[in-house]
Amino acid sequence: MPRRPPFALTCLIVGLAVPSLAAPPTRHGSEDLSQWSAYGGDAGGNRYADARQINRDNVDQLEVAWTYRTGELGAGFKRAGKLTFETTPILVNGSLYLSTPTNIVIALDPEAGRERWRFDPKTPRDLPYSEATSRGVSSWIDEASPPDAPCAHRIFIGTLDARLIGLDGRTGQLCASFGDGGTVDLTRGIRITERGNYLVSSPPAIYGDLVITGSAVGDNGAVELERGIVRAFDARTGLQRWAWDPIPSDTDADLAARGWTAAAAKRTGAANAWSVLSIDEGRGLVFVPTGSPSPDFFGGERLGDNRYANSLVALRASDGKVVWHQQLVHHDVWDYDVASQPLLIDMEREGKSIAAVVQATKTGMLFVFDRETGEPVFPIIERSVPASDVAGESTAPTQPFPATPALVSHAAVTPNDAWGLTFYDRGRCRDLIEQYRSEGIFTPPSVKGSIMSPGYAGGVNWGSLAFDAQRQLVIAAVNNVPMVVTLIPRDDFDAKRSGDWPHSEFARQQGTPYGMRREPLLSPLGLPCTPPPWGTLAAVDLKRNTIRWQTMLGSTRGKTPWFVPPATLGMPNMGGPIATAGGLIFIAATTDDYLRAFDIETGRELWKSRLPAGGQATPMSYELNGRQYVVIAAGGHGGLGTTRGDYVVAFALPKA
Template sequence: FGDSLVCVDLKTGQRKWHFQIAHHPIWDYDLSSAPLLADITVNGKAIKAVALPTKEAFLYVFDRVTGQPVWPIEERPVPQSDVPGEKTSPTQPFPTRPPAYARQSIGIDDLIDFTPQLREQARQVVSRYRLGPMFLPGVVSKAEGPIAALTIGTTGGGTNWPGSSYDPETHIVYAQAANTGIAPIGLVEPPAGFSDIRYVAGTAGQPFVEREGPGFGSAADAPQRGRGGAPGAAPAPGPAAGGRGAAAAAPGAPGAPPAGGGGGFGLQVQGLPLLKPPYGVLNAINLDRGDLMWQVPHGDTPDVVRNHPLLKDLNIPKTGQQGSVGLFVTKTLVVLGDPSVTTTPEHPRGAMLRAYDKQTGAQVGAVWMPAPQSGSPMTYMANGKQYIIVSVSGGNYSGEYLAFSLPASESRPTTQGGQR
């Protein structure tokens, strides 16, 4: 049942049906988003459905009573592992509808293309890695290459734990998605006595570091250890240091992290994201038709891009931001905050809480927040007035809740039901 959606009868505890989105799951495609219950109409037929947003950037849609896919899900051949002793599934499931709503693999056409020179440097960076389609297996890491298999979405791509929202009146799912979540997958032989597994995550030529899951050691009484396996172990390479399993590069060299951090983009070129924009998107997906209604970048262009000296003479459209944030839907709007902070001519350093027209994706308003959104926003009515509350935190800014409302002098008539 790994990486599976499971339906259980609440009265009996019996499993009614399940569906596995990744066979023999050697990637980080865990189902981190809550399924969405949706009563939809497809080709004139009413269906009690369940829609599952994923880090794959596929929205899986099933009849929640029978477990049958609303649209065909095809088993297609995928790349096979050449790691000694590893046997991967020959096929994986691919929904035919709705279409993918974020980047699912990395190819040359996905690399940064602000200038021909940056594209060429990006090609040099990825030449030491294995590229391929979705479900690309990891490789035994070699210093001369391939260092790792370059995957995307398997750690921080697509729709992650905050999940998505569903509008029961229009039958539309709104999903924010990260679009540059690079995850290099390299394997090395572990040190003697560490494990009886032949290969574990690691990078050739780098000190071995035990990989720990999110939140490990965060309890108040947890032993204080170096970031890794043994006390005092060298820090594991994080996103700003070339990504999980990536080899570090000298500052300023292709693939090196920028001074001061790069916003979690992973592998980089001259301090810029390895991949071209958009870095993060907001999507509207019609569940009656199984199509993508619209897609827009979400979030201001990161400071490392906006202020980069190599790009000073270029007019770069809004890129959106890498990261995962939750959202909510009202009668007319989709509301969500930025996943990272920026400093722009329009606002001081901080993040914006944005409202989009839910029919078109056009941004219709934004308010400043001192830190990025760190929990899904919500809206409520009190004494005839509508409020929005959202949690923010990040960096050296402690977590707190922010509440917003319109002053009485600026309030406009609401639609039926009280909410806009």
């Protein structure tokens, strides 16, 4: 029988609308606001369902209520192996809306899972997209239009070929008044270097009558790449209302203050916001998490701190002007993008309520800021970090560390940490660790190879956080798999790209003296060379600024040799948690294809159910006609090597 990809591969984390069933009448107003109306549950990314029918006493009775199949398995797609089904459905006006990895938008009956309409934007399948996913869609209701008017309710999606599309929420038809017949070309005004390298993978944010979107950029190929400009468009007409570029122009007066030179500002690309933006409607702010400038692992062509890259930036939502910002990684050469959606919460601190924003990072840190001023709620200390030994590079001498508890170890990986199933395994891991540079977090890439711990997958990635306001608990899914990054002198690069590195990913980093190779730090059996857990679920108590609990997330099922029985050791994960009023956390995300429920008070696993494919997505939950549902996309993840499929699965308690 065919063998699944070895565990090594799990760490390379690196149209026409066809109505089928009539949709219910469109309703205006806020009746769906507690019913998962945005990708993160709400505009602030709380991922909290105010539903309590399913609770700690009865969660073990959950059963499949319905299953829907999208039919999208990547046929004819040039990089079908990269497809990842990461969507989280939203519930608005009585319909569930979701997207496939190829941007097909689907509306479902939330009670039975029947298809109401389907729109295929005909995303070209012959392009080598740097990513192949869509995390979902966004909803906008035109309060100035009659509820039954065409496109009074609009569904927006950004596509792999960089279009922003507006659809009628009732019928799935293109909204002709938006852009050019329903579509805005996002490549206009962007320096495009390669088709398929500039795309949209996350749903846009909605503020008033604005649709605000970032972009995903394949940022390892070269210095001169697409720039990560964030733009706002009129939700009715599609006209651009403002644009904000995290990289300054080469003539800006504050170049030096922002850690840029004129030459670097002109050439460098990326620093893009590829993850989900958050909106504070009352304060008129959009919170933007930005990524690293290009290329990821060598910064000699962009010396300086490179602000506003790798930052949390608060923009005035009406015009895109910077209100405040905090850089979370200076001069990034580790691919430590700010990948998690900013979490907007009201927290209790020393007897006061603070409107705060919590930003999780791939470094496994939690930064907490006052939403209005940007001042740290918990102190941030600049600590000395290792310096680069690579010619032409100059890394930042310090990096910011918050006074919140770290979710992963930042210590150096040493030969004494070598782990394996056998004596042979451990010995080979010890030899591997000895040959690399390893000085703890922020060890810079090197020609001999450097161990990055945590690796570039996190820490906390795009799965983001969930928040229980009553308990003041932040919930995070965490990765803890060290990676190795090696810089390869330009003249040697082509020769080094050989079959000797079957688990490696290469990038040219054109315009620099070095190419790059990266891979997970693995034993000959394909398991990490460091002790488990390699993935955890953690609860951070913001009142006490402590980790309430941290538990292993995921088992080795399907990832170990046949003679080793599966064990719950904590596995790499992609996807996020949700919390519910029933005192539960639901999460899939790991490599063993299970959806699990945990007790939010203790972290104890209470229930799990095997999914028909990998659940590398964040679930959502809602109540309808007296029944609570938990819904998750299960389609697998190309990079993690999980079971592929096209399923959307809803769970509920048995009918009375």
